[in-house]
Amino acid sequence: MSSFLPLVGFTFRELASQRIYRIVLAALLVVPWLLLIPTSLFMLDIGKVLIDLLFTALHASLLVFLFFMAAPLITRDIEQGSCHIFLTLPMRRSHYLWGRFAGLIAALLPLLLVYIGSSALAIVFAKNLWAGYVAAHAVLSFVGGAGLIVLPYFALTAVLFLIAAAATGLPETMVFLFSVWLLCWSLPPVLGALEQPEVAAKTPTWIGTLLQTVNQLLPDLSSSRISLYLAHGKMLGDAAVVGYCLQHLGYTLLAMMLAVILFKRRDLT
Amino acid sequence: MRLIATGQVVVACLLLAAIAWGRSVSHFPPLIGASETLHWSSSQQLLDRAWAGAVPGIAADAAVLEIFNIYAHRSQHGPNAPWRDQLYFELRRAQAMDPYFKDVYRLTEGLLGYEALRWQDAVNILASSEPWLNSADPLLAASFIAHQYLHNNTLAIRLAKQAIKKPDASQLTIGFAAALIRKQSGCKLALAFLESRLHTLPRQYRQGILFKMQQLRHSKACTEERHRNSYSAE
Numbered sequence: 001m002s003s004f005l006p007l008v009g010f011t012f013r014e015l016a017s018q019r020i021y022r023i024v025l026a027a028l029l030v031v032p033w034l035l036l037i038p039t040s041l042f043m044l045d046i047g048k049v050l051i052d053l054l055f056t057a058l059h060a061s062l063l064v065f066l067f068f069m070a071a072p073l074i075t076r077d078i079e080q081g082s083c084h085i086f087l088t089l090p091m092r093r094s095h096y097l098w099g100r101f102a103g104l105i106a107a108l109l110p111l112l113l114v115y116i117g118s119s120a121l122a123i124v125f126a127k128n129l130w131a132g133y134v135a136a137h138a139v140l141s142f143v144g145g146a147g148l149i150v151l152p153y154f155a156l157t158a159v160l161f162l163i164a165a166a167a168t169g170l171p172e173t174m175v176f177l178f179s180v181w182l183l184c185w186s187l188p189p190v191l192g193a194l195e196q197p198e199v200a201a202k203t204p205t206w207i208g209t210l211l212q213t214v215n216q217l218l219p220d221l222s223s224s225r226i227s228l229y230l231a232h233g234k235m236l237g238d239a240a241v242v243g244y245c246l247q248h249l250g251y252t253l254l255a256m257m258l259a260v261i262l263f264k265r266r267d268l269t
Numbered sequence: 270m271r272l273i274a275t276g277q278v279v280v281a282c283l284l285l286a287a288i289a290w291g292r293s294v295s296h297f298p299p300l301i302g303a304s305e306t307l308h309w310s311s312s313q314q315l316l317d318r319a320w321a322g323a324v325p326g327i328a329a330d331a332a333v334l335e336i337f338n339i340y341a342h343r344s345q346h347g348p349n350a351p352w353r354d355q356l357y358f359e360l361r362r363a364q365a366m367d368p369y370f371k372d373v374y375r376l377t378e379g380l381l382g383y384e385a386l387r388w389q390d391a392v393n394i395l396a397s398s399e400p401w402l403n404s405a406d407p408l409l410a411a412s413f414i415a416h417q418y419l420h421n422n423t424l425a426i427r428l429a430k431q432a433i434k435k436p437d438a439s440q441l442t443i444g445f446a447a448a449l450i451r452k453q454s455g456c457k458l459a460l461a462f463l464e465s466r467l468h469t470l471p472r473q474y475r476q477g478i479l480f481k482m483q484q485l486r487h488s489k490a491c492t493e494e495r496h497r498n499s500y501s502a503e
Contacts, residue, residue: 041334043471044371052326059323149323186319193318203315216292223323231326232369239294247291254284257277 003091004099011103015069021107024064028115031057032122039126047134050126051142051231054119058146061115062108062153063181070104071160071177075170084268094260101161101256105154116146135233145230148241149223151248156181158255165262180218187215189224314365321366329367332359336376340384340474353385360394374398374407378414378466383477388418392428399431405442408432413462416449425449441465456491457498 015021035053042049077083077100086096120139127134135141160177167173193199194208226244229236321328336359343352360381363373374395382391395411398404409432416425429446432438441462448458463482467475485491 038334041337042330042372044375045369048326048370049330049372052324052330056324056327185322189318189322189325190315193315196314199314202312224321224325227324228326228367228369234369243291243294245291247288250284250287250291254281254288257281257284261277 003086004095004102007086007091007096007099008103008106011073011100012106015073015104015107016110018069020068021111024061024069025111025114028061028111029118031061032115032119033125036122036126036129044133045232046126046130047123047138047233048231050123050134051138051145052227054122054142055145055149055227055231058115058149061111062150065108065111066153066156066160066181067174067177069107070157071164071173072170073104074100074161074164075167075173078164078266078268079169081268087268093264097161097165097260097263098256101157104157108150112146112150116143119146137233141230141233144236145223145227148226148244151245152184152223155248155251155255156184158252158259161259162255162262165259165266183214184218187211187218191215192224317362317366325366326370329363329370329373332363332366333370333372333376335359336363336380340380353381353387356381356385357387357390364394364397368398368401371402371404371406374402374410378407378410379474379477382410382414382418383481384474388414392419392424396428396431403436405432405435405438408435409442409445410466412449413445413459417459422449456485456488456494459485460491 032054035050035057038053039046039050083096086099087093091099119142123134123139123142127136127138156177159180160173163176163180164173167176191208191211194203194211200208226236317328318325336356339352339355339359343350360373360377363370367373377391377394381387381394392411392414395407395414398407408428412425412428412432415421415428419425426446426449429442429449432442433446435442445458445462460482463478463485467478467482
């Protein structure tokens with residue numbers, strides 16, 4: 001445990017010292033204000049459009065973090081043997097992996113805080129600019145939605161560790177991670193569309209079953225209904241929100257446990 | 270060592286149970302349900318949803334921007350000009366991706382109705398807002414179009430009654446519905462209604478309504494009604 005916290009701090013500093021991190025941080029500060037420009041093109045549901053755009057930008061920034069900061073960091077560690085520096089301290093492999101994971105999440109938090117803060121101010125500005133077209137509790141809806149949208153990305157980060165623990169290098173990690181993300185992104189809404197009787201009637205049953213099975217194996221990125229409801233200022237059921245949070249945290253822990261098991265068995269020489 | 274392994278298995282089982290429970294309770298109500306929203310192939314719909322992924326709202330926003338684009342670049346006029354079909358398709362797509370989006374219904378009335386003259390399609394889209402929106406506005410517009418252009422008073426009265434039930438039903442809605450029910454609606458009411466709709470559209474999209482108002486003012490029925498009113502006033 002004594003080596004765990006320094007590793008978290010080290011990972012945080014390692015990421016924060018990168019130029020890309022600072023660029024993303026600056027971009028997250030500016031982007032919400034730039035999104036007011038396309039928002040102004042709409043007529044009635046201006047607040048909803050702004051929150052849609054903010055949620056989309058949040059997904060994009062989380063992807064940038066996952067693919068361009070988190071994935072290279074952990075893969076480089078294993079591929080180039082940098083992890084030996086830590087493991088010879090001595091540090092248990094499980095502590096090393098959990099420390100790196102916690103460090104990545106810690107490095108993600110300032111980015112999120114800056115983005116949420118800047119977005120909240122942009123929403124308040126929009127509310128003053130287009131009074132009556134932005135819901136009174138739009139800031140609250142956005143902050144709550146942002147918190148829920150981030151959860152599946154914690155699970156995806158854990159999946160990244162699972163992949164990296166077994167992969168031979170960065171290209172392999174990237175290909176598998178991208179495939180998992182693509183499935184997580186597109187499967188839940190497709191399954192949602194299959195709930196419609198007309199679509200279900202025209203789609204072969206085995207495709208539906210196959211998609212359901214694959215979906216059960218992946219973290220559910222299905223924040224589509226959440227983002228739609230919150231953009232329109234509608235309330236979410238308490239039990240559904242608790243279930244949503246629990247399943248993503250459960251998936252995160254499970255994926256990390258599997259990653260630790262794989263990493264312990266991996267030949268690092 | 271064996272104790273640790275057993276502990277890990279127990280924790281893994283607990284996590285699996287938590288995920289399964291979480292999945293079973295985190296069901297947010299489906300957004301699709303109205304059969305009217307399906308107006309293109311199922312594969313197209315699946316593709317649209319797969320592309321939009323976790324942010325279906327942005328796909329609806331993109332469809333609305335595409336509607337502005339189609340309207341700005343319409344070159345052909347006439348009842349079968351392709352832009353009218355494109356407009357209808359994009360409105361349906363936007364509605365399917367985000368049925369709560371008010372701009373879709375406002376553009377349906379303003380562009381699909383008054384510009385593309387697809388009255389029946391416009392009424393269908395506006396009427397399908399009923400389960401999604403807590404607003405009388407689209408239903409009132411649908412009722413007006415059904416009465417004024419489709420000459421279907423039964424449908425108009427049904428839609429007006431639905432509009433009255435909405436929490437934001439205004440005096441105009443109630444008055445319009447009452448006039449329809451009494452079958453006393455005429456030119457004055459139609460012009461007042463169009464006038465009220467005019468100010469909710471941006472200036473560049475007002476030509477269609479202005480043209481309809483001009484047409485109505487110079488119509489034979491309106492002229493006769495004016496004469497009748499001035500005669501009775503004297």
